[in-house]
Amino acid sequence: MVISKEAVLAWIRAFAAAVEQHKEYLTELDAALGDADHGANMHRGLQAVLDRLNGVADRDIGTILRTVGMTLVSSVGGASGPLYGTFFLRAGTAAGTKMELTADDWLQMLEAGIRGIVDRGKARRGEKTMLDALGPGLDTLKASLQEGQPLNEALRRSAEAAREGMEATIPMLATKGRASYLGERSVGHQDPGATSAYLLLQTAAETWTAGA
């Protein structure tokens, strides 16, 4: 099984739709921990992405994802703009001029994207950020593929691990981003960025395993 360029486009659209659907929820989570704008930020950014997506739909996957990244960088703002922007820029660079992706391509793109988030935001796992959903998602993808699981199953497990990682942010103490100002009061709330990051991997799994 490979992931076609069309599937990549479908994933981005599905991510945008999921964020639209959960916009209020993401903002509510951010109201408890930050400044109540994560839903609005991501939604604004992804709407801008949708506007530009058709214009690059004929190009290679690297170009498509770098366009997504640049668009997010220049339309989201806040912390999540440069972070998600860098994620897609790096993932796109890793994808290069490919027109379809193997399981291993996706693993390397995800790894590069997450490394971009770390470079930009200087956070580590366990600090109650999007990394706490993405990190487990990456680990599980890698382990599943190494175990020899088919891509379908690896994607499902990866999304499931991201969900668990997202939920695991609830008891965490935030030490990065706005939530860190809450100190002890950050405990008991789910991180909004980890939540949107789960949606990112969940829509990938859902889109790419549909009908499989």
Next chain:
Amino acid sequence: MVISKEAVLAWIRAFAAAVEQHKEYLTELDAALGDADHGANMHRGLQAVLDRLNGVADRDIGTILRTVGMTLVSSVGGASGPLYGTFFLRAGTAAGTKMELTADDWLQMLEAGIRGIVDRGKARRGEKTMLDALGPGLDTLKASLQEGQPLNEALRRSAEAAREGMEATIPMLATKGRASYLGERSVGHQDPGATSAYLLLQTAAETWTAGA
């Protein structure tokens, strides 16, 4: 029966006490029609009067009342300061150097005081102001004395007329003072200045007829 200087002092103190007791009520009335300060204004002014009253307690009634007037002028502010101030200044001037008052003295003082309010405020009766309590109070005092009623009875009737006048402000349309900005909406509320003016004549009647 005459009104002694002590009785005049007792009246001022009783007026101050009545305003203190009804401070919130006066302010509430002013909240409906004006700017919610009539109780506070009158209370502040009369507390200042009490502070100065002992210093002039040995002097004649004219001096005492002019001191009350000057103190109100310089401590009440708003519309009621110059109006009540002028009332006491003119009433004091009418009293001159007397040390006690006859029924006729009081009649002339009240008339002079009210004329002062008209000169200063340019209102007429029926405009929903303190004049609508004071005016009927004066008329009834004059008529009762002309009828040959004793001062006690004339004072009681005068206060009663002031009360009726005060209540009669409820259906009136305000055309002077802040309440006038309400237009039709001023109808249905009792005028705060008419209410404090009733207290003025009511405490005079009560103080001067006590034990009589």
Next chain:
Amino acid sequence: MKKLINHPERVVREALEGLAAAHGDLVRVHFDPDYVYRADAPVQGKVAVISGGGSGHEPMHTGFVGQGMLDAACPGQVFTSPTPDQMVEAAKQVHGGAGVLFIVKNYSGDVMNFEMAAELLEAEGIRTASVIIDDDVAVENSLYTQGRRGVGLTVLAEKIVGAAAEEGYDLEQLKALLERVNANGRSMGMALTSCTVPHVGKPTFELAEDEMEIGIGIHGEPGRQRMKLKPADEVITMLFESVVKDLPFQAGDRCLLFVNGMGGTPEIELYIAYRKAKALADEYGLQVVRSLVGSYITSLEMQGVSLTLLRLDDEMIRLWDRPVKTPGLRWGV
């Protein structure tokens, strides 16, 4: 009541102490009676320009004392006119031998207290002149009321007349100028929320979550109409049309457009309001040659805005541009 105060009865006094502490280079504060005056007063040979009124409208009037604007301001208690002794003592403190001009907002209390002050000063041989500002078009039936209230135009009048006094205009000239400013300016305001008078402790009026009051006064006096909250552009259109039709302003008129916040209005909303007011002025063919945007005549923490339009002539423009150095308004120096 949520206020950063110590005690309702000490609000005015303590704020004056703060003003004195913060702006000792510009103003002095006298207590009992209370008035704020220019640090360099009296300026010999200059007409002293004095205003005053209830407190709670800051920066007006105390924040407008200084070079090029007021010589003194007399603050009453919150929303309560000052008393004549304040104006009398302030006038004696600042007058430079050329007389005293009183700028009075049209409220019965203010008018009567300033009138008593003028009588007392005349008796002491100090010449006075008074002009009553009444620019609030929300008061429609002014024949049957105290007349129009003095609102936003007061700020512009104090600036323009203050500059003229600084230039050496005499008392008659200043009075005539002030009357001309008053004749050429109109205002109207609205509120999204009530204010709370400190010693009252609860909101002066109640507005539902989806209501606003159009034509509000600066003391929480009710306005022309209570109605459902509307988009900013519609609100500003209502205010603008009432103001522009009243004078009426004519195509080609040069104007100063003043968008004022009522105290609790964020600046971002004032600029949204200005945007629409300016667009409407353009539609009417008015030339907006000067602007002012900010919270200059307020009603404690009330949220809302007022619009003021002043038809300018060359003299007013020149005087508006002259230097002003006060805690609340400053340029050119």
Next chain:
Amino acid sequence: MKKLINHPERVVREALEGLAAAHGDLVRVHFDPDYVYRADAPVQGKVAVISGGGSGHEPMHTGFVGQGMLDAACPGQVFTSPTPDQMVEAAKQVHGGAGVLFIVKNYSGDVMNFEMAAELLEAEGIRTASVIIDDDVAVENSLYTQGRRGVGLTVLAEKIVGAAAEEGYDLEQLKALLERVNANGRSMGMALTSCTVPHVGKPTFELAEDEMEIGIGIHGEPGRQRMKLKPADEVITMLFESVVKDLPFQAGDRCLLFVNGMGGTPEIELYIAYRKAKALADEYGLQVVRSLVGSYITSLEMQGVSLTLLRLDDEMIRLWDRPVKTPGLRWGV
């Protein structure tokens, strides 16, 4: 939600249009990407001083563009950092060949977006330097957080560094000066009420009628402590002591004392706050040689205040006093 707006999504855009309409003599506004810049930019040979951040803090930063302060400001959505393309385009518009200085408040979003902008500009051969302002002492455990937030000191820093840039300081000198200002200033704020982000539509946090939040951030981030409302003097004492002990300020230090309103605070309360802060400064033996009182860095309609204390040296005093001509701060010109 009671706001004088047309639509939550158009708040920033329409306010910028209003700013352009009101202050065309001082600033220009560019849209898509959004930035505000000096009407006379670029000033050849001068370092361009640029700041930016989420909107909703007006007059900061857009109101501080003009002679003697910022060359450009990049406004994000309400409480959301601007994006790198804004800073890149603004920098290209205003830079006069001597490099670009970014003044960045310490929020992860702001830091990352300005960092990306700096990388992009360096790639295009435009020299940049950035200084991160982090003066909020409310953040105690800054080792375990993003670090202290940038708050009130930002206003003072923009004024002082803007004046130095106008005088011809080069990029290294400006960076060193800005770091010195940041090292010598401390702030802390409190809130009586929450603000409401337009697109959220309800208050960011809930405070009971008798509660306040001490150590609040400028985006409604919770503070050090939620407690029962106290008299102003006690509130100011809490803020002042946290601020003064942190640097720590020493007896004899010359200081600028800045009392800032959060957007919905009436001016009369700011002066009550200033009065106490000044009295405490006197007690500590500090010399308050300069003051600023007003709502300069706000959180929409939030009621509350912040205190900033900046230890001054001769150079900073001279630069503070230099002329400034912006919509939000103006003197000497």
